[in-house]
Amino acid sequence: MRLSKKDKLFLLSLLPLATSVLALLILIIFAILLRSLQAINKFGLELLVSSVWSPEQEIYGVLAPLIGSLATSVIATLTALILSIPLAIAASEYLKGFIKNVFSSLIELAGGMPTIIYAVWASEYLVPFLKTYVMEPLHRLLPFIPLFSCKPITGFSIFAAGVAIGISVVPYVTALILESYNSIPAMYKEACYGIGAYRHEAVSILLSLSRPAIVASLLLGFARALGETTIAVTTVGSSMYLSSCLFAPGYTVAALIATQFANANLYMYAESVLYTAALIVTVIATILSFYGSVIMVRWRSRIVV
């Protein structure tokens, strides 16, 4: 495309905007990097191998929250995997007319609902429910599996946070899967039924066709779960103790920051340590969502003829 003089002027008039958007990003990157450096220089890898939060003695280790963030996100992604795929299939293949409209409206409604509302509901209803109907039975039946080895005391735990965050991520992942599922050209669907496939056979063929898109959606969901703050704080139990058991209270990086950052400036390194933790989580989330979008774009360019 060639740009005429007027086009160039127009482009130029948008320059301040582009600069300010760029400035925002640079601001964020630099602030996080600079504020992290202090702690990285002082403690180095030590930060990542221990689990202590003792600002009075200036001793820090964020292993437990880091693992907590990853564990809750894995559980959240699994929740989304189990619930989002059937929901997407139901919404596009099984439901018709009014019911279909109701379902897709509810998916949208859930997707935009403030997470604080999920957080309130999860801490008051979901956690007790999970404790009685999921955690306790699992502990009773399978206590020899390390993940289920501890008795859930309050219910507030890595497991509860993972499921709660998962529920809040389900609509997002479902929307992504639905969008890609619906972008599969109709001819593939017709081809499936054309060779005499039953509906479940057609669906599984289409699912395997869209496997990269589903993986991408889950990656994007994982990235979102990593950064989730309010739900984590209200359900994770806030404990720096690192346990192999999912039913024990724990921490996530976002929850640690949410509860500790406000007072962190009273100490030498606390703030910088929290910045380092935020840096790690942000980098992981950015890489995952970048990778997810790349897979998605590549898949789409291959599927749409």
Place this chain on the structure above:
Amino acid sequence: MYSGRRLKEALFTVTIITLSVAAIAPVLHIVYTVLVNGVSVIVKAGLRFFTDLPPTPGSAEVGGIAPAIAGTILITAIAFPLSVVLGLFSAILTTEFPKNPLSLLVDTIARSLASVPTIAISMVIYTVIVVPMRSFSALASALALTIVALPYTYTYFSAALRSVPAMYREAAFSLGMSRWDTVTRVLIPISRRIIAAGALTTLARIMGETAALLFTAGRFRGGVAISLTAPVDAIPLLIFDYILSPYEIWHEVAWGASALLLLSYLAIFMSVKLMVKEVKL
């Protein structure tokens, strides 16, 4: 063999329907419990819920959440137009000059901002605005929310602009319209409902965002502050603090505030639905 396939088909259908009902059930339960628990609190407090200060922990009266309501309105009134303008101009840039390096830059940034956890944005604004200004403020909160909302407005608006069929652009240019006229008189008006729907969805996001406010707003609950540079409260922030507190009365207030937030969200959601329903090109 034949009936085996039928059995499989039936099992598959049952599984799909069961799991998708399980996936949808939480939404219904959330709306139900928040409304049941919250609306009764609002009804009990009456109009004072909107005009009074929050109760002290020992208080028997629910009081109100006036500071939080005022704060949310104030912060939203700054962050919403800012993110709409930034998002709209970014979208115009990247849709009008898709191959320009500047567009690629803006597009990449706007998209990657979406993956930065909002709590990290709150930390950054705390460090670069709150600390130098020596005060939490509505301004700092609004700035944080603008950054949170920018990826949303940008994505919605560029999708809206791209949804306008190319033949209308061609018609506009063939009439001798400048690029600015084409964008403002043809592309934006044709996609106005989609743009409005995107803007409203972002509005809901801004109103409900909590983490970005944690270290920027300052949770001032002693009165209604209408100042850009003074600490403020916000509805989601109040809910967050009160639901984590051990006091029964604060839990009640949190439920009431949640119901208010949910009702506002539902109202916005309905208007978006109505708006998009009428889209015709």
Place this chain on the structure above:
Amino acid sequence: MLAVEIEHLNVYIRHAHILKNVTLRIPKNTVFVIMGPSGSGKTTLLKVINRLIDFTEGVRVEGVVRVLDIDALKADPYELRKRIGMVFQTPNPFPHLTIYENVAIAAKLNGVARSKRELDEIVRWALEKAMLWDEVKHRLHAYPHQLSGGQRQRLCLARALAMKPEILLLDEPTANIDPINARKLEEAIVSLKDEVTVVMVTHSPHQAARVADYIAVLYDGRVVEQGPAQQLFLRPSTEITQKLLRGEM
């Protein structure tokens, strides 16, 4: 007097050579018809004249294109387009504007009308010229989706006329509308000759016979023949033209 003068025009889109060494002379105040099978580069040729080609990704244009005595490839495309109207293959009236506004916007933006009265007059004039006035005069403030396809296309013609162009480009304007509307459009086109130069792309030899003063035949990006319409119909000099005129291509 020439309205458009094209010499040795070559257009490449990515690696495809779309127009090959095209040389054309379009006299003023005539109906100049470009014929050719689909994919021969007709639309591209039109879009070079008003520089809509600029919006095609990966395009390269070489040669000389003089439009209304200015160098079209070097001129400011926005100023150039103000003097050239265009009607597209698919009717594309702006869906968010009323019938009146669709026509008025073209006049207003190009400074054709200064007062509300002048504007009203121009809108009426353009709609009359497009033979649409009688059908819409009582619903000028309705939206175009209430019109039939053929009416929409005539609305587009009126819109193009309202900018008072010196050249009018028509890209198979009757391809997507019914025969009755097509005839009305043709009538309108012929009656326009006194005021504008019409450059029209068409598939149909019958249509060409009805409206054309001059014809150029485009095949695979090359002009294989051009000249007065009668001459081409009586003595087509190439086999391609013969086939095209017989409707076999």
